[in-house]
Amino acid sequence: MPDTSFFSRGAGLTVGEIAALTGVELGARTDPGIRLTGIGALDRAGRDDLSFFDNPRYATQLAETRAGCVIVGSKHLALVPEGLPHLVAANVSVAFAAVGRELYPAARAPAAVLPSVGISPRAEVDPTAEIEEGVTIEAFAVVGPGVRIGRGTIVSPGAVVASGCAIGRDCRIGAQVVLSNALLGNRVILHPGVKIGQDGFGYVPGRTGLDKVVQIGRVIIQDDVEVGANATIDRGAIRDTAIGEGTKIDNQAQIGHNVAVGRHSVIVAQVGISGSTSVGDGVMIGGQVGVTGHVSIGDGAQIAALSGVATDVPKGARWGGIPARPVREWLREVRFLTELAKKGRSPRNERDD
Template identity: 40%
Template sequence: MGKSLKELAVYLGGRVIGDDSALVQGLAGLDDAGEGQITFLANPRYASKVATTKATAVILPPGADGHGRNVIEVANPYLAFAKLLTLFHVHPPQFLGVMEGASIGRDVSMGSDVTIYPGVWVADGVRLGNRVTLYPGVALYPGVTLGDDVTLHANVSIRERCRIGNRVIVHDGAVIGSDGFGYAPDGAGYYKIPQIGIVVVEDDVEVGANTTIDRAALDVTRIGRGTKIDNLVQIGHNCVIGENCMIVSQVGISGSTRIGTHVTLAGQVGVAGHLTIGDNVMIGAKSGVPGNLPPNGMYSGMPAIPHKEWLRAMGVLGRLPELRKTVSLLEKKVEELEARLGARDPEPV
């Protein structure tokens, strides 16, 4: 069933410009949208496409040119579009109970409306909140605690005694609470240091596929509330990640590093251990962080330096072959000049 632009504007907290009774059945991008669909403009670079889209309506920021089309005006079109995707396409999960083929240990506590698919292993002493969904292959080790509205996708492992907050999503193949990488030198070999701490994942965190978060050696590895972690990320033992961070694919964070709130680590960033990164820091892709970084800055490069300095350095990088040739010519001229001056020196008396 479609919804009128008036209904959608109320839902989004925006206002309609045009026919507020027009019906919307779904969503699409500017290029692909047709009659009965709504689209959005978040990047001014594509503003010209508003004039040519066939969508019934467009979500625009205040003051943008609607080219005579039906418009829902909101402060953040990208966020509004995400909310409409949720409204139209995300349906409440069905609660199916514990299915045949799931293995449930002793002294397991379950809330209401839990779904556990075949092939799940829930060990002794596990605590599950309300509306938890465990897909096939999930393994919950002894003493694990899950909050309400947690979804663990296929083949996720949560190791012993780790704690997961409310509204957490963990995608396929992720491992939370694996042993930290700790070994003491022992002659020519190494002695494994028992990792007896845990991982605590706070509320509203999302963990990507095949990501690994190591348990602490003694205390807690902590992922702060609202943080989003992409696929293929490695977080070492004893790390503390602040609230509302964005950690993009293939980032590696070494042990005992503390990261502040609202920090963004772009793809393939590497962070050395025992460091502190301040609040509101952004680090560019493939950067290497060997030392502490103060808050409220942008950094790039290997080693990471302030982003503006890195841009200047990169501007020079492409000219290095030419500069090398120039330096070689100058060196040759200096040598020739020194030779001439040396030939004119009077002989010592």
Template identity: 45%
Template sequence: MTEPSNQPEVSPVFFPEAQKITIKQIAEWAGAEIVRGDGDLTISGVVPLDAGVAGTLVFIDNPKYLDQLTETHATACLVSKKHLEKVPEGVIPLLAKEPYRSLSKVLAKLYPSAMRPLPATSERGVSAAAFVEDSAVLGEGVIVEAGAVIGAGVVIGAGSVVGPNAVIASNCQLGELCSIGANSSVQHSVLGDRVIIHPNVSLGQDGFGFAMGAGGHIKVPQVGRVVIGNDVEIGAGSCVDRGANRDTIVDDGTKIDNQVQIGHNANIGKHCVIVSQVGISGSATLEDYVVMGGKSGVSGHVRVGMGAQIAGVSAVHEDLAPGGRYGGVPARPIREWFKEITMIRRLAAQGSKKKEN
């Protein structure tokens, strides 16, 4: 006799299917132009190029996938001018200046529930299994899930969600429409509006401060805060230490990936992008629009200029000028780094030939 399986017979669906939308509506959302075809046709989903079938929307941005574009059977494709001629007949080209950004606007309309983390359960309001201090102030529509702890004097703005087992420590402030992921810890922190904190994030814990000496290392009290601006997103497992004698700041619109460490007194500007496993040491400054690739790092008291881009696995030990592209250890202008790598490869190849001879 066959034993019953514990596996579900049908794969779970985590987001509802998109409603059918006309190509005209898609073009309006995307800020795109219908180059040819019937704008009254409908699509009911967005899929990768190689999965494109009738009734779906695809996009092309990376030339690596041009072969897939020529073979797609999707109803419509978001495409830039440089790839427009590659869109096959029978597929409606939607001409967009930046197809990927246009796609994000369409997806936000089709799947609004995916724009911020969802509550873990269907329970609304404050769970009976949560603990909320009497002096805490919760705005309209706030959800506090089971196991969460809200400390004394906490203020949480309207529409915010505090996930299961998250802790909002005394006197912290959260703006409106914030999402605090499961098992996250927020202390000594002030958050703006629409901040997204994914699971297992820690905000406002001690900065790593010690007066070191031969007789032992003396702990230096960390008496600053963490101040998070509006529309900041912080990925799972990341940590932002509170300041030692001033605030640690992450300014408006900055996006931080999983497993990132930001040290005490760091000042992160507006709309920075910080990829996974980056480490930013204490009192470092990133000006607005800085991009840091994965596993790169910035030493303490270093300033990275506005709009600078740092390649993955690079180490920044000195101030970097605005707008440049940098890479290597230590980080230097990327063309210089590439030249050095090329020279090292040539020298290595010459050495190998000599050994063979």
């Protein structure tokens, strides 16, 4: 059984309630009255837990699981052991995520470190800051002049909100976050260590070295954006850096100055996006992708992990490789080079290695 000591279990949900919540179907001979209080992986779940199965690689774990119920896709029903309670979903991941949110509401967004609402006497809040009712500002946080913070927002210990910033309602500003030159919408989550609104990287060669280019733009972050730990988003140079509604940015990503990211896009860990790049709506960028400056990535495009994007990517395209190009072309080249390398091997070549 998974250790949920940091997120306590409540009364739980019956299998019938889960079906109503998610729109999934009851599996054959599955009792809708089974009550589940937690979630877990197939190999760790107990009789009070819901698990899921969506990959044949884990067929052995499905056969041996002790979970109280499992969500499966219709294409995998033949692998479900006899007598195992199950639910059938069109989209297993979406259904399982919905149940997790219902069973563990405290895990939806970071909570305050201390269970209190209001401004800690050990926080530094400028008297000109406008703080709505129901805001929590924890110890050692610093809030500068003219800052506006909406109700329900939590500013965690050690966070810095610099002069003139605006934060919407029900936001979470994590520990050691530094926020400057930025405007945030509602329900924005910034995990610990995020830095937003610092100088973009701008220099020009001068007579005696590199001369600084001033960065006078802002960072605009729309509603329901989430930014992972230690990510950085530079402020614009002569226009704003903007992150669209619902976009999710993973840990340790770097977003350069003047970048515009659309709505509901996904940017995975250690991605670097150079200045003045445009990323459309619904784009998915895999881990450790590098994107050069002044390019455009069209709506719905997908970039494979470890790729290098140096040119515009069309709407809806799937690209990968270095330099990135259409996935089929990239995989064909990789296969060709692999086969060529095999053909080029000889006893003499192997000895030279």
